[in-house]
Amino acid sequence: MLDPATGQLLNECNGPTADGRCPVADGPPYICAGLHLVGVGGAPTQDVALTVVSMEPGRCPLVSGESQ
Secondary structure, X not given: OEOXXXXXXXXXXXXXXXXXXXXXXXXXXXXXOOOEEEOOOOOOOOOOEEEOOOOOOOEOHHHHOOOO
């Protein structure tokens, strides 16, 4: 997860849990809204590069369908 303004790496995530929750939602930045998600080799999100425009708190934006 990148801060789109600074390009700073904020956190790493391998995608949603089995129930669709965001595995990093319990720590900062708590929600991914406003962040840029870029897939890296080996991660389930490998081919994904998107900016999260909105997000249901606690839900992974890759599951919620609320991302662009």
